[in-house]
Amino acid sequence: MTALRRSVLITSMVGTILLAGGATASADSERCTSGSGCAGRVTFQSYGEVFKVYDQAGDGHSAVALYWLPDGSGPHLVWNANGNGTNVTADLEFAEGSWVTYRACLGEYGTRAVLQSTCGATITDIA
Template sequence: MRQSYRMITRGIMSRGRIARRVLVPLSVAALGLGMMSAPASASDYVCTSGCAGEAKFEPVGEHFYIADLKADGHSVVVRYVRHDICSPVTGRCQVNLAWNHNGANSVPVDHNMNIAEGVEVDWNVCLGEYGSQTILYDTCHAKVVSHA
């Protein structure tokens, strides 16, 4: 039996209404679930006062990328605290330093860490003197709280 154009389009339209009735609520539900969860791989990026140096924390793989942007004679340092390495007695956590002492406009240093997913990392980026391991605290960005 041959169907007319009108019958065919009516069938398509009917299926379209059914699809909309099913797919629209599913899409809205999926969108709502996506909005409830935080992004899994959001990077944090900050610079020193005056932006002479900058650092980016990449949670996927747990990397700091540290760049020196100004030929001012200073190195760039990230001071970070991992909340997975803490003393059970004092509760104090390990403080670490990651330096870029390669000079201005050099390739950013890739400081790779091995941190379990979800661990909190508090950090800031500053200028400093690599030779004496001195941090120039007046150049530091405010503390950033990230998660691996």
């Protein structure tokens, strides 16, 4: 294989890898609280770093997102205390390409108590 052809092949492979990596960074994700019915749901939109917290049950609890950042801080909380059928948006600012780990839970907004037994699985996404 000539040096020029090898260079073109390597450049093409690197470009493909970079494009595949870029697709991962723009992925959006969501999580529900544990148990049946998804009483609380949290979505994360990578572009713009936007969380939405949905209260999807008339159970007297608030939906809450817990999230952690790469600097080690967290859990930070985004509460939706507006009742069944509502959502709250949190438009965050953090570095493009950094990760965020989060989960959906229910809680008591008045006392700011998160009901750990209701928390769904964690997920990590890329901004």
